[in-house]
Amino acid sequence: MLTFLARRLFVMVPTLIMISVLVFVIIQLPxxxxxxxxxxxxxxxxxxVDPAKIEFLKHQYGLDQPLYVQYFDWAWGLLHGDLGFSFxxxxxxxxxxxxxxWLSLVLNFSTILFIYIVSxxxxxxxxxxxxxxxxxxxxxxxxxxLAMPNFLFALILLYYANVVFGTSIGGLMDPxxxxxxxxxxxxxSVVEHLWAPVLVIGTSGTASMIRRLRANLLDELSKxxxxxxxxxxxxxxxxxxxxxxxxALNPFIADIGNILPQVVSGSVLVSVVMSLPTxxxxxxxxxxxxxxxxxxxxLMFLALLTVVGMFVSDVLLAWLDPRIRLQGGVGK
Amino acid sequence: xxxxxxxxxxxxxxVLPHMRxxxxxxxxxxxxxxxxxxxxxxxxxxxSTISQAIMGLLPKAAQITNGSIIFADPDKPGTxxxxxxxxxxxxQMRSIRxxxxxxxxxxxxxxxxxxxxxxxxxCEAVRLHRKVGNSEARELAKEMLTLxxxxxxxxxxxxxxxxxxxxxxxxxxxxxxxxxxxxxxVADEPTTxxxxxxxxxxxxxxxxxxxxxxxxxxxxxxxxxVVANMADRMVVIYDGRVxxxxxxxDVFINPGHAYTQSLLAAVPHFDMGPDERLxxxxxxKPKTGSLLxxxxxxxxxREQTEVPPSLALHxxxxxxxxLAVRHLSKSFTQRKGNxxxxxxxxxxAVSDVSLTVNRGECVGxxxxxxCGKTTLSKLIMRxxxxxxxxxxxxxxSGQMTELTGLDEDQLNPYRKRIQFVFQDPFGxxxxxxxxxxxITEPMIIHGVGNSAYHRKxxxxxxxxxxxxxxxxxxxxxxxxxxxxxRIGIARALSLKPDLLIFDEPTSAxxxxxxxxxxxxxxxxxxxxxxxxxxxxxxxxxxxxxxDRIAVMCAGRIVESAxxxxxxxxxxxxxxxxxxxxxxxxxxxxxxxxxxxMDGKASDPARWPAPFTINRNSDPKMMQxxxxxxxxxxRADFTEIAI
Numbered sequence: 012m013l014t015f016l017a018r019r020l021f022v023m024v025p026t027l028i029m030i031s032v033l034v035f036v037i038i039q040l041p042x043x044x045x046x047x048x049x050x051x052x053x054x055x056x057x058x059x060v061d062p063a064k065i066e067f068l069k070h071q072y073g074l075d076q077p078l079y080v081q082y083f084d085w086a087w088g089l090l091h092g093d094l095g096f097s098f099x100x101x102x103x104x105x106x107x108x109x110x111x112x113w114l115s116l117v118l119n120f121s122t123i124l125f126i127y128i129v130s131x132x133x134x135x136x137x138x139x140x141x142x143x144x145x146x147x148x149x150x151x152x153x154x155x156x157l158a159m160p161n162f163l164f165a166l167i168l169l170y171y172a173n174v175v176f177g178t179s180i181g182g183l184m185d186p187x188x189x190x191x192x193x194x195x196x197x198x199x200s201v202v203e204h205l206w207a208p209v210l211v212i213g214t215s216g217t218a219s220m221i222r223r224l225r226a227n228l229l230d231e232l233s234k235x236x237x238x239x240x241x242x243x244x245x246x247x248x249x250x251x252x253x254x255x256x257x258x259a260l261n262p263f264i265a266d267i268g269n270i271l272p273q274v275v276s277g278s279v280l281v282s283v284v285m286s287l288p289t290x291x292x293x294x295x296x297x298x299x300x301x302x303x304x305x306x307x308x309x310l311m312f313l314a315l316l317t318v319v320g321m322f323v324s325d326v327l328l329a330w331l332d333p334r335i336r337l338q339g340g341v342g343k
Numbered sequence: 344x345x346x347x348x349x350x351x352x353x354x355x356x357x358v359l360p361h362m363r364x365x366x367x368x369x370x371x372x373x374x375x376x377x378x379x380x381x382x383x384x385x386x387x388x389x390x391s392t393i394s395q396a397i398m399g400l401l402p403k404a405a406q407i408t409n410g411s412i413i414f415a416d417p418d419k420p421g422t423x424x425x426x427x428x429x430x431x432x433x434x435q436m437r438s439i440r441x442x443x444x445x446x447x448x449x450x451x452x453x454x455x456x457x458x459x460x461x462x463x464x465x466c467e468a469v470r471l472h473r474k475v476g477n478s479e480a481r482e483l484a485k486e487m488l489t490l491x492x493x494x495x496x497x498x499x500x501x502x503x504x505x506x507x508x509x510x511x512x513x514x515x516x517x518x519x520x521x522x523x524x525x526x527x528x529v530a531d532e533p534t535t536x537x538x539x540x541x542x543x544x545x546x547x548x549x550x551x552x553x554x555x556x557x558x559x560x561x562x563x564x565x566x567x568x569v570v571a572n573m574a575d576r577m578v579v580i581y582d583g584r585v586x587x588x589x590x591x592x593d594v595f596i597n598p599g600h601a602y603t604q605s606l607l608a609a610v611p612h613f614d615m616g617p618d619e620r621l622x623x624x625x626x627x628k629p630k631t632g633s634l635l636x637x638x639x640x641x642x643x644x645r646e647q648t649e650v651p652p653s654l655a656l657h658x659x660x661x662x663x664x665x666l667a668v669r670h671l672s673k674s675f676t677q678r679k680g681n682x683x684x685x686x687x688x689x690x691x692a693v694s695d696v697s698l699t700v701n702r703g704e705c706v707g708x709x710x711x712x713x714c715g716k717t718t719l720s721k722l723i724m725r726x727x728x729x730x731x732x733x734x735x736x737x738x739x740s741g742q743m744t745e746l747t748g749l750d751e752d753q754l755n756p757y758r759k760r761i762q763f764v765f766q767d768p769f770g771x772x773x774x775x776x777x778x779x780x781x782i783t784e785p786m787i788i789h790g791v792g793n794s795a796y797h798r799k800x801x802x803x804x805x806x807x808x809x810x811x812x813x814x815x816x817x818x819x820x821x822x823x824x825x826x827x828x829r830i831g832i833a834r835a836l837s838l839k840p841d842l843l844i845f846d847e848p849t850s851a852x853x854x855x856x857x858x859x860x861x862x863x864x865x866x867x868x869x870x871x872x873x874x875x876x877x878x879x880x881x882x883x884x885x886x887x888x889x890d891r892i893a894v895m896c897a898g899r900i901v902e903s904a905x906x907x908x909x910x911x912x913x914x915x916x917x918x919x920x921x922x923x924x925x926x927x928x929x930x931x932x933x934x935x936x937x938x939x940m941d942g943k944a945s946d947p948a949r950w951p952a953p954f955t956i957n958r959n960s961d962p963k964m965m966q967x968x969x970x971x972x973x974x975x976x977r978a979d980f981t982e983i984a985i
């Protein structure tokens with residue numbers, strides 16, 4: 012088990028290196044760089060540009076260096092916790108990002124927690140009471156959740172909250188706390204505001220999770236070992252929790268690595284609509300203006316989440332399923 | 344009253360949204376104390392529904408609408424419980440289920456949870472029904488694992504089901520069912536998924552445990568051989584009704600109902616005369632037409648139709664070999680480890696196999712699961728490449744050609760000369776193709792004939808396998824297992840192959856359907872002068888169809904002989920063990936449980952002296968009589984073997 016953990020951790024290193032190369036290359040792929048985009052913008056506004064100044068800026072930002080030098084500078088910085096410099100904001104990336112990263116993390120983890128807490132009881136109920144009115148009802152709600160675009164749900168929620176209750180549920184905190192230091196009142200304000208985006212972002216995830224849990228559990232419920240467990244005289248509830256549910260869990264654990272980036276990217280549009288101070292909208296503008304270090308930092312952050320999520324799910328799977336633990340590495 | 348269970352007028356209905364289906368009706372029988380009762384019937388007869396009703400495990404849609412299941416617990420004299428009236432998941436039913444009535448199932452592979460240790464699953468059963476602590480439960484579990492034959496029960500407690508072989512899993516399953524010392528054991532096809540030698544061991548185990556724990560057994564099976572060897576009384580079920588019941592010897596000697604008679608007549612047994620035929624419930628009369636008869640010679644077809652094809656056979660062709668396999672070997676490598684250091688284990692699947700199939704002959708290849716018989720058939724088909732040895736095949740030119748060195752393009756002409764019929768009639772037909780398309784496909788792939796020829800050939804093939812040509816536009820799902828297998832045979836015949844390989848073609852079928860297919864294969868072989876390589880684990884089936892038999896174990900052929908010779912005078916210890924382990928549907932030949940070797944039979948290193956195969960000795964095939972070969976170190980094995 013220990014060697015397994017060590018091996019998994021070790022594999023993460025080359026994976027992250029590969030990802031960083033890819034991220035860098037993809038950001039560089041569109042023609043031009045931040046400066047040329049910036050130039051175009053200035054020229055289209057009819058302003059004259061001094062070529063000497065451009066050259067100076069190019070040199071200043073290291074954009075006249077060959078690509079691989081730029082990459083190594085960036086990667087070296089990353090290793091030392093220096094995320095680079097944002098062209099657009101004229102500030103180090105760390106300062107630009109600020110609380111956004113943590114707020115994003117809080118929002119996304121709450122959403123995942125919400126998805127798991129809501130979908131498990133409903134999924135189990137739907138599977139064990141297949142084709143009952145309750146099952147049909149949840150199926151209907153689930154399909155609604157799947158079909159409705161997140162941003163539309165966000166708009167509807169914003170509108171009705173305003174019209175019916177007269178409150179604004181946009182943002183992640185009351186306006187007076189923005190750009191203020193952290194305090195207990197600010198934390199409470201965040202908690203108060205969190206429910207709306209969590210609900211909006213979580214619905215589709217919850218719906219698909221219910222559908223999958225229901226299908227997985229239905230598969231498992233008809234298996235022979237479940238009949239064996241019943242034949243022992245176990246109570247139905249105990250049978251359900253000890254045997255088929257444990258088997259049905261595997262796909263979910265395997266999914267932890269996927270669900271993180273899914274939720275993060277799914278929340279971009281909602282964040283724009285609900286004006287949430289998360290990383291999503293900023294990533295979008297950074298990519299548009301080719302603010303490469305800012306965009307790169309965000310993408311690396313996402314990749315790190317995915318890789319860590321994969322690691323966690325691998326470890327959990329090996330811990331929960333003896334077939335993986337004991338037969339791992341055996342193949343033809 | 345000494346009866347443990349009395350079932351009276353039981354009626355079970357499946358309530359579906361738009362209709363009610365009678366699964367079981369008017370079923371009445373009883374099980375006495377310490378008695379073994381066999382419930383015999385083919386698939387779909389309702390025998391499993393009866394067992395589920397007894398266990399209170401009926402599916403939700405099933406309802407007991409009439410009758411009673413009275414259970415009289417010998418531990419609580421005087422009490423009677425009507426299981427039919429109990430709430431299926433109520434406390435009273437749950438205390439009976441698993442505690443007083445236990446069940447073992449057909450599939451040892453899937454009936455234990457893969458995520459929990461054997462010990463966990465057994466201890467759970469103990470603690471449910473007895474007020475014992477954890478350590479006490481482990482002691483009881485250990486005791487029971489010893490009883491069912493685990494050499495190291497302490498270790499067995501900590502193993503997971505997937506670490507055990509099928510036979511051991513079934514033993515663990517039996518231990519789990521027995522650990523609460525139930526009054527009645529319901530065994531639903533307990534040995535169907537197991538090899539014959541393992542089956543014999545498990546049957547013996549059930550008997551031993553039964554007398555040890557003084558319990559009754561309800562044995563649900565379709566195998567009359569198992570019934571004859573195990574049951575005191577038998578109940579024959581057909582279409583959800585009891586058609587006959589009585590003492591086993593009475594029913595076997597003097598079957599009263601026509602269904603019982605036909606069931607007994609459909610089972611192949613070893614005392615059959617050369618011309619004796621099985622009697623299936625419904626016989627197929629194959630009609631061969633002109634196109635298939637062309638197989639024999641490329642003469643004018645009109646002339647062929649006048650001469651019966653069996654007479655058109657050239658006598659000289661009868662003994663010429665179609666296929667000659669020489670010293671064929673194949674091993675698989677198993678990789679264990681990680682990226683940096685990998686250990687490769689080489690596991691021989693087929694080693695030093697030599698086999699000859701002559702034209703017009705049926706060669707039977709018999710062996711237990713994992714012995715390499717399927718790998719051998721794949722090697723002959725060149726679906727896999729052998730490591731060593733040669734495969735000679737007589738092609739259209741009449742010359743023996745070496746197949747091993749050929750590449751895909753060169754192989755193509757030979758591919759259509761060798762055809763294959765698979766074991767699983769459900770998985771081997773594409774569910775999205777009509778029967779017409781399925782049978783035509785091989786001809787299209789190999790560019791044989793035009794569409795008019797295809798149409799004519801398909802019609803003829805349908806007649807040959809006894810299917811109505813009107814079925815041609817249907818899809819496989821609308822056919823029964825036996826009919827699908829006939830479609831598979833028609834597909835294999837469409838290219839008029841020189842050699843047909845059957846891999847367990849009847850093991851998924853009921854006995855009466857098996858008899859039908861076996862008779863069909865025999866008739867086709869006679870009428871069309873076909874050549875078969877017939878692979879099976881069932882000795883009785885091999886005995887019925889094959890002219891020569893090769894016995895395979897651990898990747899090697901250990902004995903080969905003409906049919907009568909092999910059964911009259913088996914020389915190799917493995918062949919003898921196989922023959923000893925087969926339960927005959929015949930009261931005069933009971934299984935001798937003392938002769939069963941516990942797992943030693945299929946381990947080449949543990950065979951006695953001249954037959955032993957280990958690192959030091961690797962015996963070759965020795966000739967004993969004409970056409971009778973045995974793998975042994977010396978030729979003087981006759982005295983030792985007898």
